[in-house]
Amino acid sequence: MIAAISACRPLYRASIPNQPMLTGKSELEVDVGVETGSGFVNASYSLTNHILLTAGGNAWSNNNTSAQFGEVGVGFFRYNEVENFGGSLLVQAGFGNANVIDNDFIDDPFNPNQNGLVEYNAQFSRFSLQPGIYWKTENFDVGMGLRNSMLYWLAPSDYDGQTVDGFDIFAEPVVSMQAGSAVTKFFIESSLQIPIYRAFRHPITPFHLGLGISFLISKKTLSGYQQQNAIEQ
Numbered sequence: 001m002i003a004a005i006s007a008c009r010p011l012y013r014a015s016i017p018n019q020p021m022l023t024g025k026s027e028l029e030v031d032v033g034v035e036t037g038s039g040f041v042n043a044s045y046s047l048t049n050h051i052l053l054t055a056g057g058n059a060w061s062n063n064n065t066s067a068q069f070g071e072v073g074v075g076f077f078r079y080n081e082v083e084n085f086g087g088s089l090l091v092q093a094g095f096g097n098a099n100v101i102d103n104d105f106i107d108d109p110f111n112p113n114q115n116g117l118v119e120y121n122a123q124f125s126r127f128s129l130q131p132g133i134y135w136k137t138e139n140f141d142v143g144m145g146l147r148n149s150m151l152y153w154l155a156p157s158d159y160d161g162q163t164v165d166g167f168d169i170f171a172e173p174v175v176s177m178q179a180g181s182a183v184t185k186f187f188i189e190s191s192l193q194i195p196i197y198r199a200f201r202h203p204i205t206p207f208h209l210g211l212g213i214s215f216l217i218s219k220k221t222l223s224g225y226q227q228q229n230a231i232e233q
Contacts, residue, residue, distance in 0.1 A: 009065055009100045011122045011159065011202050013038070014193040015058040016210045017147040017174040020044035020088055021134040022052060023079045026219060031187065033212020036205065037062055040212075044075075052077055054090060069096030071126065084137050088145075090130040097123040097155075122164050123155040141178040141185065146171065159202060166199025178214050185214045 016035055022044060031042040038060030046052045057070035071094025079086035102118045132145030149170045156165040171194040178185035189210040 009102055010204050011098045011100060011120065011164065012096070012124060012151060012168065013060060013065075013067060013098070013205050014149070014170065014172050014191070014208065015040055015056070015069055016042075016189050016191045016208050017128075017130060017145050017172055018042035018044065018054050018056050018073075018090070018092075019132050019134065019143040019145045019174055019176045019189075020052055020054065020075070020077060020090070021086065021136045021141050021143050021176075021178075022046045022077055022088075023081065023086070023136060024218070025049050028215075028217040030215045030217075031212055032215075033187065033189070033210045035189070035208050035210030040210070046077070050076055050078055052088070052090075054092060057094075064101040065098065067096060067098035069126075070094055071128075073128075079136070084135055086134050086136060088130075088132045088134070090128070090132070090145075090147075092126075092128045092130065094126050095123070095154075096126065097121070102160075120159050120164075121155065121157060122153060122159075124151045124153050126151050138182045139179060139185075141176075143176040144174070145176075146173045148172075153199070159200065162200040162202075164200060164202075168198045169196040170194060171196055180214075182220075183216055185216075187212055187214050 025048050027046045029044045038058050040058035042056035044052050044054050052075045054073040059068045071092050073090050073092030075090035077088040100120045128147050128149040130145050130147040134143035151168040153164050174191040176189040178187040180186055191208040193204050193206050
């Protein structure tokens with residue numbers, strides 16, 4: 001199934017949403033992973049006990065597609081240490097580009113007039129609003145978010161007889177689970193790409209599955225590491 005999804009030729013391939021799970025001031029959370037043909041990095045840093053910054057990006061490449069995307073954002077979060085429960089609201093903006101080669105030797109339902117190899121190039125900006133909730137403990141975390149994304153195509157060109165121009169709107173829910181130590185956890189994430197409105201007809205990658213490692217750097221985790229290192233010595 002993943003191989004079939006990766007064989008798609010989308011102009012826009014949604015990155016897995018960044019789902020921060022922070023507990024307090026001066027925490028840096030970095031997620032590094034791979035998902036259905038691409039690699040990605042998401043980072044979040046808490047300026048205060050309630051304000052955070054985000055940054056991230058992804059890149060993918062296969063026989064007929066190569067693309068890159070990067071974004072930054074700001075958000076609000078609140079975490080209850082007694083209940084181990086938190087919530088966040090992110091506002092993010094980014095830029096991406098894609099180069100797609102449409103191979104007509106493969107039956108393509110999106111291109112009925114197949115006459116050989118056709119190359120498409122597109123650039124887009126993305127603005128998103130994402131509420132999220134999470135349950136976080138020292139060794140296990142679960143988070144859920146709903147990224148509401150609006151794309152604007154910056155470089156109009158022809159795609160299957162259509163003009164690549166205008167706005168697209170997507171709803172992109174994500175579920176993330178992490179397990180490991182307080183500093184390092186392995187994670188699995190899944191996300192959907194649900195089109196609400198598209199300015200022109202183009203294929204998408206509807207399902208995303210990511211695997212990777214999450215790092216949490218804070219005063220608490222650093223002091224715990226120093227204490228453990230002193231005991232071992």
